[in-house]
Amino acid sequence: MLLTPASRLCVIDLQGRLLAAVHGREAVLARCVALAKAAAILGVPAAVTEQNPDGIGPTVPDLAAHIPTVFGKTTFDACHAPAFLDWARGGGPVLLAGTETHVCVLQTALGLKAAGLDVACVADATGSRRPSDHAAALARLSADGVSILTTEMVLFEWLGRFDRPEFKPVLSLIKGLGTDI
Numbered sequence: 001m002l003l004t005p006a007s008r009l010c011v012i013d014l015q016g017r018l019l020a021a022v023h024g025r026e027a028v029l030a031r032c033v034a035l036a037k038a039a040a041i042l043g044v045p046a047a048v049t050e051q052n053p054d055g056i057g058p059t060v061p062d063l064a065a066h067i068p069t070v071f072g073k074t075t076f077d078a079c080h081a082p083a084f085l086d087w088a089r090g091g092g093p094v095l096l097a098g099t100e101t102h103v104c105v106l107q108t109a110l111g112l113k114a115a116g117l118d119v120a121c122v123a124d125a126t127g128s129r130r131p132s133d134h135a136a137a138l139a140r141l142s143a144d145g146v147s148i149l150t151t152e153m154v155l156f157e158w159l160g161r162f163d164r165p166e167f168k169p170v171l172s173l174i175k176g177l178g179t180d181i
Helices: 026-043 084-089 101-114 131-143 150-158 167-175
Strands: 010-012 048-053 071-075 094-097 119-127 148-149
Touching: 010 026, 010 084, 010 101, 026 048, 026 094, 026 119, 026 150, 026 167, 048 084, 048 101, 048 131, 071 084, 101 119, 101 131, 101 167, 119 150, 148 150, 148 167, 150 167
Parallel strands: 010 048, 010 094, 048 071, 094 119, 119 148
Antiparallel strands: none
C-alpha cells in the first residue's frame, strides 16, 4: 500500500493519564505530533479518539492543538462508534498511531480490517506499557494484514516528491524526530 495524502490519520487515545504509563512515551508523543503537523500541512484528514474522556481526560494538549476532530468512545475498538467508522470510510487507507498498541490500536485496526478498509499502524508512533505487549501487537497486526510503517516512511510517502512547497516544512519535522525509540 503506497500512501498518499488521500489517506487518513487517527491517533488513538493519547490522553495524559494513559500516556503517563507508556514505555517511551516522549518519543511516541513526538512522533504523533509530527504526524499531526504533517497531516495539517499536506491536507490529510486527521482525528483522535478518546477512551472514556470524562473519566480519563482529554487528548494531551500538544497533540490536541493540531487535530480538532475528536471521537469519544467506550469500547476498545473505535469502530463501534458509528461516527468514527463513517469518518474512517471517508477514503484512503487509515493510519493508526497512539496507545496502547496491544489494546485499542490493535482492536481498532482489526475492526477497520473487518469493515473492509486498508489499515496501517505507525509502529514508532504507538506504544504500550510493556515493550513485549507492543512487539506482540505489531506481530499480530502484521500477520492479520495490517501494514507496519514508521513515521518517517509515512511522511515521505505523503510527500511523494521533493519539489513541492510542503517539502521543507515536512522535512524539518522529520529532522526533529531524532533517534529511534
